[in-house]
Amino acid sequence: MMKTMTSTALASLVALGALSGAAQAEIRLGASVSASGPAAFLGDPEAKTIEMMIEEINAAGGVNGEEIALTLYDDGGDPNKARTFATRLVEDDEVVAIIGGSTTGTTMSILDVAEDEGIPFISLAGAISIVDPVREYVFKTPHTDRMACQKIFTDMQAQGIASIGMISGTDGFGASMQAQCKEVAGEFGIEILADETYGPQDADMTPQLTRIRDTDGVQAVLNPGFGQGPAIVTRNVAQLGFEIPLYQSHGVASNAFVELAGLDAAEGVRLPGTALLIGDLLAEDDPQYKVVNDYIAAYQAKYDQEPSTFAGYAHDAVALMVDAITRAGSTDPAAIRDAIEATSGLVGTTGIYTFSPEDHLGLDLSAFRMLEITGEGWKQLD
Amino acid sequence: MDALLQFIFSGVTVGAVYALVALGFTIIYNASDVVNFAQGEFVMLGGMITVFAHQAGLPLPLAALLAILATAAIGVALNKLAIEPARGAPVVSLIIITIGASILIRGAAQLIFDKQLHRFPAFSGDDPIRVMGATILPQSLWVIGGALVVFFGLWLFFTRTLTGKAVLATANNRVAAQLVGINTSWVMTLSFGLSAAIGALAGVLVTPITLVAYDVGVGLALKGFAAAMLGGMGNPKGALVGGLALGLLEAMTAGYLSSQYKDAVAFIVILAVLFVMPQGIFGKKSTERV
Numbered sequence: 001m002m003k004t005m006t007s008t009a010l011a012s013l014v015a016l017g018a019l020s021g022a023a024q025a026e027i028r029l030g031a032s033v034s035a036s037g038p039a040a041f042l043g044d045p046e047a048k049t050i051e052m053m054i055e056e057i058n059a060a061g062g063v064n065g066e067e068i069a070l071t072l073y074d075d076g077g078d079p080n081k082a083r084t085f086a087t088r089l090v091e092d093d094e095v096v097a098i099i100g101g102s103t104t105g106t107t108m109s110i111l112d113v114a115e116d117e118g119i120p121f122i123s124l125a126g127a128i129s130i131v132d133p134v135r136e137y138v139f140k141t142p143h144t145d146r147m148a149c150q151k152i153f154t155d156m157q158a159q160g161i162a163s164i165g166m167i168s169g170t171d172g173f174g175a176s177m178q179a180q181c182k183e184v185a186g187e188f189g190i191e192i193l194a195d196e197t198y199g200p201q202d203a204d205m206t207p208q209l210t211r212i213r214d215t216d217g218v219q220a221v222l223n224p225g226f227g228q229g230p231a232i233v234t235r236n237v238a239q240l241g242f243e244i245p246l247y248q249s250h251g252v253a254s255n256a257f258v259e260l261a262g263l264d265a266a267e268g269v270r271l272p273g274t275a276l277l278i279g280d281l282l283a284e285d286d287p288q289y290k291v292v293n294d295y296i297a298a299y300q301a302k303y304d305q306e307p308s309t310f311a312g313y314a315h316d317a318v319a320l321m322v323d324a325i326t327r328a329g330s331t332d333p334a335a336i337r338d339a340i341e342a343t344s345g346l347v348g349t350t351g352i353y354t355f356s357p358e359d360h361l362g363l364d365l366s367a368f369r370m371l372e373i374t375g376e377g378w379k380q381l382d
Numbered sequence: 383m384d385a386l387l388q389f390i391f392s393g394v395t396v397g398a399v400y401a402l403v404a405l406g407f408t409i410i411y412n413a414s415d416v417v418n419f420a421q422g423e424f425v426m427l428g429g430m431i432t433v434f435a436h437q438a439g440l441p442l443p444l445a446a447l448l449a450i451l452a453t454a455a456i457g458v459a460l461n462k463l464a465i466e467p468a469r470g471a472p473v474v475s476l477i478i479i480t481i482g483a484s485i486l487i488r489g490a491a492q493l494i495f496d497k498q499l500h501r502f503p504a505f506s507g508d509d510p511i512r513v514m515g516a517t518i519l520p521q522s523l524w525v526i527g528g529a530l531v532v533f534f535g536l537w538l539f540f541t542r543t544l545t546g547k548a549v550l551a552t553a554n555n556r557v558a559a560q561l562v563g564i565n566t567s568w569v570m571t572l573s574f575g576l577s578a579a580i581g582a583l584a585g586v587l588v589t590p591i592t593l594v595a596y597d598v599g600v601g602l603a604l605k606g607f608a609a610a611m612l613g614g615m616g617n618p619k620g621a622l623v624g625g626l627a628l629g630l631l632e633a634m635t636a637g638y639l640s641s642q643y644k645d646a647v648a649f650i651v652i653l654a655v656l657f658v659m660p661q662g663i664f665g666k667k668s669t670e671r672v
Contacts (some may be wrong), residue, residue: 203592235508
């Protein structure tokens with residue numbers, strides 16, 4: 001009796017060993033995004049995208065003949081949790097690479113772990129400080145706030161606008177972009193005459209906008225912000241009957257924004273967006289046409305909603321990672337890192353990525369497209 | 383001049399939103415001395431349920447009615463499932479239960495509905511009404527009107543109806559109220575249902591202006607609570623005046639001082655008022671008998 005038990009135990013041990021042996025052959029990919037909490041608007045579509053793409057890739061035979069085993073954590077936008085999950089991903093789940101960090105705060109937590117442990121990490125957050133100075137193992141897919149400011153100011157310059165009023169949200173996104181825009185405005189000969197703010201939950205911004213309207217010489221209004229704020233600003237601008245153009249940021253580049261603000265109020269608003277937003281407007285010979293439209297179709301089929309710009313960041317991170325692992329031909333983190341850095345001309349939804357040892361963002365201003373909201377939908381201006 | 387009028391319009395619009403939320407606090411507070419921190423979630427539910435019912439094809443008034451009834455039912459359930467079993471617990475424990483309920487409702491709303499922002503059309507269109515160079519949206523008038531109607535309703539309820547007086551009696555002394563034949567558990571149920579319904583009505587009225595998502599309740603409850611404290615907790619007049627005062631303070635600060643200090647100035651004034659009048663502007667001075 002005793003003997004059979006021992007042998008059964010032994011057999012199961014052997015079986016277990018075989019199982020974990022098989023698991024070893026998988027490519028272990030880790031992710032920590034903010035699928036709930038205050039940054040859920042970023043992390044929720046990102047998590048959906050990562051899960052969807054890994055499923056697709058595995059269904060198509062995996063990478064180099066091996067399946068990807070995804071471990072995805074929801075850090076709720078909390079940098080402390082993100083650090084814990086990053087450590088768990090590296091030590092317990094033994095992943096070879098990490099995608100995630102929906103916010104700049106969570107990214108900063110994860111990148112410490114990634115740098116210390118030598119695990120390649122592609123971040124989904126906006127701040128320029130993530131890749132400047134360049135860190136050996138850290139890359140990112142979204143363009144920076146500074147680039148959005150530069151794109152907007154380029155358009156203003158072309159319109160002959162030299163002095164503007166700014167109204168910014170005090171949330172992380174708005175405050176960061178406000179600071180970046182103020183820094184680069186001088187390079188474009190643009191003077192910021194009024195600089196107002198509003199809280200992320202505020203219900204009415206007409207006092208701030210009245211101040212901007214009553215400032216002499218303001219030729220345009222710029223609203224860096226995210227969430228309901230920009231929609232309310234847009235409605236208030238229409239309510240006050242502004243005759244100068246309103247510029248919004250890439251933070252609200254979505255059809256949902258037009259719905260929230262109402263087309264009547266949103267018509268004429270200009271903002272920098274990515275190709276993802278105008279999939280149906282892209283020329284068929286546009287290099288991003290296929291990538292963007294395939295992704296939109298797949299996302300819509302699975303989740304019955306349109307992917308946001310942020311979802312596109314996750315798409316590009318997965319695409320970059322899978323491409324790098326394929327080229328590296330191994331699951332050695334250092335080899336994957338080298339392959340990511342050698343990425344050249346990879347077409348994503350946000351733009352076309354070319355990394356180098358000096359550039360871990362890999363996008364230039366051409367990734368942004370200046371768009372205007374019209375009665376017929378989005379119109380590309382350049 | 384037209385700038386001042388615009389600031390006043392903005393302040394009254396925002397103030398009426400705060401007042402509507404603050405009014406929701408009064409009934410439960412009057413019945414049980416409990417500050418219901420799930421009040422903001424009732425407002426959120428009012429907006430969210432209306433949005434989804436409207437999307438499902440219901441006409442807007444019917445969707446709004448459904449939202450108010452459903453939220454009232456949730457308020458009653460909150461009382462039956464969480465507050466009533468803890469009867470006899472100190473008020474602080476009951477307040478903590480409402481904080482827990484608020485987190486639960488928020489989490490459930492995130493799963494049942496979604497995490498996106500929503501709005502439905504304003505009741506009387508979006509064409510601003512122009513008065514001497516300043517503008518106000520018709521929906522703002524709906525919110526102001528709603529706040530006034532709820533205020534008068536509550537005032538009549540507490541001063542002219544037997545039920546309203548029973549609510550006050552229950553708060554004053556539960557045992558004595560039972561002795562004179564008041565069904566105190568029914569009073570509690572009623573007050574939670576009514577408070578939830580008022581919260582949901584607020585949500586229906588303000589959503590076209592403020593937009594709604596599963597997590598808007600916390601911010602609204604905080605401002606509404608501040609307004610109620612400023613005016614005097616439990617007094618409908620205090621809620622109305624406190625809300626409008628808070629909204630006007632914010633608008634004037636943003637207009638004349640700096641939008642950076644908008645919230646700070648409002649809260650400094652609240653602190654100053656409470657320092658001089660700890661019960662709020664219209665709060666009744668109470669003496670505890672030992």
